[in-house]
Amino acid sequence: MARAFLFVLDSFGIGGARDAEAYQDLGSNTLGHIAEFCAAGAADREGLRDGPLKLPNMSSLGLMHIARLASGDWPVGMPVPERVFGMHGAANEVSRGKDTPSGHWEIAGTPVMFDWGYFSQEGDAFPPELIEAICQEAGLPGILGNCHASGTDIIARLGEEHIRTGKPICYTSTDSVFQIAAHETHFGLQRLIDFCLIVRKHLDPLNIGRVIARPFIGESSAAFERTGNRRDFSVLPPEPTLLDRLKEAGRTVHAVGKIGDIFAHQGVSRVIKANGNDALMNATLATMDDAQDGDLVFTNFVDFDMLYGHRRDVPGYAAALEAFDKRLPEVIRKMKPGDLLILTADHGCDPTWRGTDHTRERVPIMAYGPGLPNRLIGLRDSYADIGETVAGHLGIAPGRHGRSFL
Numbered sequence: 001m002a003r004a005f006l007f008v009l010d011s012f013g014i015g016g017a018r019d020a021e022a023y024q025d026l027g028s029n030t031l032g033h034i035a036e037f038c039a040a041g042a043a044d045r046e047g048l049r050d051g052p053l054k055l056p057n058m059s060s061l062g063l064m065h066i067a068r069l070a071s072g073d074w075p076v077g078m079p080v081p082e083r084v085f086g087m088h089g090a091a092n093e094v095s096r097g098k099d100t101p102s103g104h105w106e107i108a109g110t111p112v113m114f115d116w117g118y119f120s121q122e123g124d125a126f127p128p129e130l131i132e133a134i135c136q137e138a139g140l141p142g143i144l145g146n147c148h149a150s151g152t153d154i155i156a157r158l159g160e161e162h163i164r165t166g167k168p169i170c171y172t173s174t175d176s177v178f179q180i181a182a183h184e185t186h187f188g189l190q191r192l193i194d195f196c197l198i199v200r201k202h203l204d205p206l207n208i209g210r211v212i213a214r215p216f217i218g219e220s221s222a223a224f225e226r227t228g229n230r231r232d233f234s235v236l237p238p239e240p241t242l243l244d245r246l247k248e249a250g251r252t253v254h255a256v257g258k259i260g261d262i263f264a265h266q267g268v269s270r271v272i273k274a275n276g277n278d279a280l281m282n283a284t285l286a287t288m289d290d291a292q293d294g295d296l297v298f299t300n301f302v303d304f305d306m307l308y309g310h311r312r313d314v315p316g317y318a319a320a321l322e323a324f325d326k327r328l329p330e331v332i333r334k335m336k337p338g339d340l341l342i343l344t345a346d347h348g349c350d351p352t353w354r355g356t357d358h359t360r361e362r363v364p365i366m367a368y369g370p371g372l373p374n375r376l377i378g379l380r381d382s383y384a385d386i387g388e389t390v391a392g393h394l395g396i397a398p399g400r401h402g403r404s405f406l
């Protein structure tokens with residue numbers, strides 16, 4: 001039994017999704033394209049990184065073999081190790097949304113078998129009666145934005161007008177989200193959170209997955225910067241997840257980073273917040289020291305997606321992967337006999353792809369533990385196999401979806 005450590009590298013897809021075409025994502029491959037750019041010298045950035053993508057530790061856990069299995073090609077310019085350790089494979093997503101909650105809930109054994117609500121791509125994104133209702137309830141003069149946008153672009157474009165008028169910036173994406181950007185001091189962080197809660201209530205009938213608070217600071221367009229005070233207000237998962245099942249069995253679920261928010265705090269025993277992948281890794285390592293036999297430590301590493309994937313920043317994404325990889329031995333050193341570590345992702349966000357949205361891809365599964373056999377677990381039909389593997393490892397009853405690969 002011992003403990004389970006489940007790490008989601010947010011948006012670290014590996015291409016090859018069977019249904020990618022339906023999302024206009026045929027050919028997208030987050031790892032594959034980053035490796036290609038790096039090998040071609042197109043991801044060099046002075047003071048940050050250069051040359052081919054270097055992920056020796058994840059490669060030892062089977063990443064190269066997984067990539068070839070999932071998309072047919074070895075990642076360009078990356079050595080293939082002779083020996084790999086642990087169990088490794090790739091998974092398809094059965095949930096229809098290529099978004100964070102769908103991905104995480106499916107990883108936790110609960111696929112999303114219904115369609116989320118989405119906002120219009122043409123004209124105004126939000127229905128006028130919704131805007132009227134939320135502004136009236138919050139006592140606001142109106143909103144800015146009302147469109148599909150990239151979060152950093154829209155604050156650069158509308159942030160000054162927001163400060164002048166007091167109107168929050170509301171935008172969406174191809175995810176089922178209503179995002180609200182507002183200045184931390186001019187508008188106020190608490191006021192932003194209160195507004196999000198009002199909006200959350202009005203969106204439940206529209207089946208929108210998340211309202212996200214996007215606070216920022218700075219005094220002019222060029223200086224605006226989003227802060228670590230982001231908050232996600234999610235609807236509840238459609239069924240009890242692995243987290244609820246563990247909690248019910250008396251286990252402690254340690255949720256590091258945005259995991260608590262993603263699960264609307266259902267099945268979460270402890271929330272450990274940290275801002276940035278490095279701080280998230282530190283928090284995870286500290287939590288590994290606290291975790292008892294039978295516990296789950298569940299961490300989301302958000303920077304890959306938020307800072308680099310959506311921003312279409314290939315050198316940034318590559319450097320973040322290399323930094324993560326470098327710290328993996330610290331994790332391995334903390335593992336005790338009987339522990340299980342699984343690295344995976346929730347969807348893709350290919351930084352070389354058009355637009356700024358997620359991409360429909362397969363995700364890697366790298367499972368490692370002292371004494372775990374070394375073998376390929378193939379292409380899994382659902383991310384739910386990951387949650388069921390954790391359930392089996394921690395000795396709780398199987399759930400309704402997926403099956404353990406142990």
Ligand SMILES: O=P(O)(O)O[C@H]1O[C@H](CO)[C@@H](O)[C@H]1O
Binds near residue numbers: 173175310
């Ligand atoms: O462009 P930003 O604000 O980072 O938004 C991105 O982040 C959202 C939530 O992860 C996604 O839906 C995507 O739109």
Ligand SMILES: [Mn+2]
Binds near residue numbers: 010011099103346
């Ligand atoms: Mn995500």
Ligand SMILES: [Mn+2]
Binds near residue numbers: 100305306349358
């Ligand atoms: Mn995202």
